[in-house]
Amino acid sequence: MVPFVLVSTELGNPTGVVHINVDKADQPLPLTTVFHKLIPLETTPYTLFQTIIGNGYPIALLDEEKILPIGKKITAIGLCQAKDAESVEITSCPEIPFFLSELTKDEMQAQLASRARILFWGSIVLGTLSVCLVGHAIYRGWTRIKLRREARHARQMFEEAEDAIHRDDSSDDDEIGDGQLCVVCLRKRRRAAFIPCGHLVCCSECALTIERTPHPLCPMCRQDIRYMMRVYDS
Template identity: 65%
Template structure:
């Protein structure tokens, strides 16, 4: 981990531990809510895919006649092989030279960075800010007239409409070239600081070849002499190598993972927020208790000082040392009678003057038991 990432991790740890874990609890609760929202979305997608029937290409027209209402689209899944339009043009990427109906060309700048345990990379800044470590240039081309056919029955044809399709496509990598980047003096500086530096340029081509068997799930509607299928924005699949049953299994597993993640994160957030609330109430109670004790101690000290104003100059009220036993003399001056009791221990060991001296110390402690002194009271006895 670079020095920059270490500082960021330490700052995040301090923020998470702030307010006795309340910040971490709120963050965990936010993630739990987001996970629950994703779970609801995935569950809805799963229900839509389960409800969509799997129709053979040869039966698609009769299916639309039976279940379709005019020009209203019907969500269905069909599986077949990719074909281009009869006597239509095909794409030929320059890197591979193979014929295809979809071609995607990607150029990516690869960076060298520190890898930790299990080979994982650590870049905390990329979690919150847009990462500059993957500078990608992509060109995407496709044949407008793309068809699905059934190899056993060539009579059925489904036209695939790729317009506004945001789902990932089942492309195959056919060209992969790594071009090294020459090192510069700035590379040494980046290595010392701990940041990643460019090492190579990845040039890659992916295509959808002719004859590949895939599944298309989306809205089906009549299209000229055939049937057209377009993507449904409410489900994460459009063209996929998976069958309809495999899509259901994948979404079911994803929904189950999100559900248990929501339960675990929600429980953690409740525990953290409960602990933070308990700590806040405890600290507040102790603070008010200390304020109350200080107020009582201040009032007792004022009363004590008012009753001992004549002690410093007038000693007529105290008996002579010879008239008292050793158990009644102040343990500090050994001249006057014990008249000041320390609270909370309750020991009566000092005269009023020495008690005032003990009180003015930086850390006032009882001379007998060495406990903290909150305040003093004067004892009147015969």
């Protein structure tokens, strides 16, 4: 048995709860509203019209009160210890999410199991999301490193191609066969191959011009070009 005192902080209990002084704190318990008498309102033409259209016949409350139901069972969960030689005191426990409750023992166990399942699956979902985010960050980092390497390699190839252009200007004075002419300018020898398709169809100057376009495409197969490579005769 746990001694307690019923207290109320507001006159008439308009909030619908009564406070029980247990565990050195006020624990609220809901009250039941009891209607003592119902009386009809004075009828008017408008009231009759409301009744006809189905809104019901209005009535007024003459008296009502809120009481703690007789025989209401409240379960107390907590730490029980002897206060002195004649009394026992029960206090709330931070590890248990119940103290004064209208639930039974089985209902409390079912609610705790439901919360445990929610926490378990929530932790799995959050863990999966965190792993996905870490994997996505690693993938983006690796992609950036790869793009930087390709850009550095492309700059090197670009510098080599520019040097090759100047050399081609002096070496292309000899007679060139039709099968060796650039397909773009039809004046200079084919010196540059496109990667990844590998077609050797342009001179170094035209290949650089194609490579600098927003969407470089091979003039032979129309495949995307990553960069161009200078080809040297043996």
